[in-house]
Amino acid sequence: MRLLRDEAPQSVNRRLGTRFWIFPQPPFIPGYEQPDRVWLSIPPDEIGPGPSDATMYVVDPLFETRPYGLDRLPPFDGAGHPPVRPGPDRHFDSISPDSREFLPVHAYACVHFVLQIWQSYVGRPIRWFFDQTFPRLEIVARVNWDNAQAGYGFLELGVSDTDGIRRPYALNFDTIAHEVGHLILLSETGVPTSLSRGADFFVFSEAFSDIVSLISFLHFDTAIGRLLRRTRGNLLLYNELNRFAETSPETQVRLASNFRRMSEVTREVHDRALPFIGAIFDTIVELYHRELVQRGCADRRLLDVDLRELAQLDFDRFRAATADAFQTRPLIFELALTAARDAVGQALAASLGALDPNTLRLDQAASAVVAAASGATAEVLEINFEWREIIGRR
Ligand SMILES: [Zn+2]
Structure with a gap:
């Protein structure tokens, strides 16, 4: 209790982390219509507009964009929606889940949430396998593609199209966590350079x-x-x-x-x-x-x-x-x-x-x-x- 009294509210807040909304399952799944408020273990003053931080940033293309591939890698150099800023209290949970701005914020929160869980299991920070080329992961909040993928320096999220109903993968925790899983594995084991026969x-x-x-x-x-x-x-x-x-x-x-x-x-x-x-x-x-x-x-x-x-x-x-x-x-x-x-x-x-x-x-x-x-x-x-x-x- 003494700690709380002696410190300025700002620094107490700083230690707690930063608030976001995450949908544990996409919001169209019955029982999961409401998002959870989560605290990411990163202080508000280490998150910039985007959101962005020292290990990752989100871009949100303004126009339809092709996915990355062998011929095209980050950084995104097209026109984008303006980077999203936090509320006056420097947290991101004042952004309405119904708004367009919510997509990049949700994608960022999911990636960060998963990474912090696995960093605590590994017991140290996970260094991206591509950090010699790209110091930060680029998260593309929306590409013109019915899929999601993680690759060399990027994680990009398309839009699923089932029977004409379009649902952005940026709202799909399951998909995002899976892609972060690929990045974590490559970062921890290194990238395979010449797979031997029968390798799995x-x-x-x-x-x-x-x-x-x-x-x-x-x-x-x-x-x-x-x-x-x-x-x-x-x-x-x-x-x-x-x-x-x-x-x-x-x-x-x-x-x-x-x-x-x-x-x-x-x-x-x-x-x-x-x-x-x-x-x-x-x-x-x-x-x-x-x-x-x-x-x-x-x-x-x-x-x-x-x-x-x-x-x-x-x-x-x-x-x-x-x-x-x-x-x-x-x-x-x-x-x-x-x-x-x-x-x-x-x-x-x-x-x-x-x-x-x-x-x-x-x-x-x-x-x-x-x-x-x-x-x-x-x-x-x-x-x-x-x-x-x-x-x-x-
Ligand atoms: Zn996969």
């Missing part, structure tokens, strides 16, 4: 980016709350989760809760990435169970059965026990899920330094994640990677 770098890159999106999504308190309330704490049960996941509005959950093993996938990169993503998701769910059991919120027998092959009777019993506990102790469930999330996120981030992008195979990536984890996390990861046929049984 691009497959791993897709898996890693989807996991970055999932784990980053689980950093919104409101998202965790909604997920748990809707399932009444019941991420416990694979059958249930699968049913729920099929209709889940959370893109990340829908994708991650798959049952694919390596013998069941094609060579196509996104398909081949599924078992790895599934193994990570299963591990989060299983660590969540362990935490709940330890805190007396779930039946201990839950840890002894293979949840992928649970009988209906057991299923109903576990579900009832969990729902009762969730009714009275919802906070414990949130704690359990965030602990599971962070144990896995940290192991994944710590594994990256051990990977060689030129020769990387999925089994090596999996072993590196297991080696970077500790105790129960390592044990559960290993079992799940084995079940997915990514690593052999020992």
